[in-house]
Amino acid sequence: MSWGRFETLYANAAKRVATRVGGTPVSVSRSTYMRWIASESTPEGLAQQVLEELFGIGFELLMGPAPDREIELPSVLNVTSRAAAMLVDSRWATSMLHPTTPVAGVDGSWYLDGMDLLDPTSVAVQMYEATDHSDDDVVAIGPADYPHVRQFVRPTRRALLLASVKERRNGGDEGSLYVLDSAHARRLLAPERPVELLPIPSAYRLDDLTFAVVHGLVAADNALGADDRLLDAEEQGLEQHLQKERSVYAREAVPGLSQGGAAWLGSRFCSRHALRWLTKSAAPSALWSRAQIGEEVLPLLLFRQQHQFIDEFRKLAAGADEQPGMVLCVPEDVVAASPLYERIMFFLALAWLEMRGLVTWVCNEPEYARFDEFVLVPGEQAVVGTWMRAKDHIWSADVAVRKAQVREYDLAVLHARTHSVTQGGSSHARLRAAVEYLGLEQIWGTLPQRCAELGAYGTVDMLQSRSRLIALDEVDHALRYVGGLGSA
Template sequence: MYEATDHPDDDVVAIGPADYPHVRQFVRPTRRALLLASVKERRDGGGEGSLYLLDAAHARRLLAPERPVELIPIPTAYRLDDLTFAVVQGLISADNALGADDRLLDAEEQGLEQHLQRERTVYAREAVPGLSQVGAAWLGSRFCSRHALRWLTKNGAPSALWSRAQIGEEVLPLLLFRQQHQFIDEFTKLAAGGDEQPGVVLCVPEDVVAASPLYQRILFFLALAWLEMRGLVTWVCGEPEYAKSDEFVLVPGEQAVIGTWMRAKDNIWSADVAVRKAQVRDFDLSVRHARAHSVTQGGSSHARLRAAVEYLGLEQTWGTLPRRCAELGAYGTVDMLQSRSRLIALDEVDRALRYVGGLGSA
């Protein structure tokens, strides 16, 4: 942590030259590290100061010998609060785990093709004992997305994706995993030919909301905003009995491609293809119920997300959250954080932040 000075005209706080020797020593190793800049007083002259974040890798670039600087600037958008903490905590936990699992994941991905040949397949967690929870989530989601795209009927358009993602780390794959971004792209393209506007069902009971810290609820809200930004309607189901439903992609009246990887008990994934009418009807009824009884009802993206604000208990933060998202999205998270894993991308987080930022004036 370093004492910083406020530079309101440039919208930054800055670490001065007196600290450069220590900063250079601190950022020299290529380990994961963050600098904290402390400003004693707020700009308005009242109250306690704030902390601001900067990835050590970016500070290392700023202090390169061939690039002399008078100050180390940190945008005020990188102020540490519940929003930045949600993004930082989420990225670091996922990035570190995937980096440690990289060799295992690469080897396991090479063998996915043999499993994709089968409609029904289960892969036990004990088959890859050294894999972290995040690594298992990446592998499971990778397989299930590829399985769905392979086995979806070519004749009908999917209308809904049922996800088990709830508040906290379970929405991180949507926001951070490159392969999930690609899957949502493909799902949206396939659904474009259907009669209904496609959407995503997420089941989040009230007790889960109540037990979740504010920063995790903000993270979940960002995931909803990202899906809405992609043109997908979000339906949030509050009934606890639906929380254990399998994850699936539905083609109404034709098939449901099941691919459960989140909270899949002792498995990395469990996949199947349902085509019998009685089976498909059950999945269809679940989606219809979620659509009809969603706690985020609304005829527009803005209306649904405002309903989500209320359900997630974000009303008290809504006065500042869009503005903070706009600030952080405008600068981007790339300098505040640096992703090291090839499997993670932060650009979609930035897009979600900018989208929420636009809701404040909508």
């Protein structure tokens, strides 16, 4: 600290001490200050109190030796790596990446913004330069960075490694980034497992597909992890609400809940409510979802309880006269406004539903977007349960049995079946129609291959869920299913 800065701060602290203890503020000369910092003399009397006031810590601690810690500095990134980091934010508007500079004890951060369903979040991140090992289908961080990598991955927190490689495979000179979860790096670099290189599969290259998965998983997982105690307590009380055909739960009833946590709780209640109140006399044939963008289909792909609900629905629908399916209303203006990575995530959800044996119908008339979510037993019953974009409610549920009510739901599903923009006699045909409607034709030449690559390795090492409420297995299944479409 410069003498001029210190003199001003010291004088202000001295006035506060004098006011508190009485007396005249003590001053300090420049020569005394220089002797203090050179350890040639020690402050005494009121000077000790002034320094305590100035720095906010006890005098003995202030004058004691600095903690002895070994800090490893990260390597300085080259121009290509820094440019690759800057391109991340220009490519994805919901990203703010700040890879760390070589400062002792300072990590970088990756801020990820939500669009509707997800809360903004951030994750610790560190970038390292890596070499391309095409023959082994990996890129690798070398031993020179291991001391800092070990230091970075040691804390038990969510963190990501970004490996920067100067891309040469296609003759270009654009840098590429590859993602690895710190937990996996920690296992690979464990003392009992000496390695010559820290490998990252080439399938973990950061592009629209992997960004969709990273963005969705990190935001959802962080939200549910932060809300775990609240969600556990709220789930214990669901039974009293499930006793009623009609139930509305206000958002203000759980003020500390995140948007992601509210989505989990609302979807959990609505799925249980549907299974509780569905008639036993006939089989359901259709689900109606309000999901319109990739962020809103994440619960289908990530939430364990949604996987269980789809399984239960399929069992109940096994006796239906028509092949069961799900309706999603996605107007053209929503598609046009959705970033590419969001449309890819939406397509993965459609593929997952088709893989699970459910037909997907996509209608595009905006007036159908007003419908609540429901499970339909044709001509007999619609169990309504809305949690997505429910405004001031975590959920709103009801059971419709009057003929006029049920007829409205029957007609909506009939319209979706007959006017779907993803018409086709097979899953492959419907998904190819979805590719066209979602504007994915420009990347369809490479998307199945990228999905196959990522699905083959699995997302578990690229990202690891911390929340007990999330499972990545179904994402991997959907990736492999889409990967098979390229050769179909």
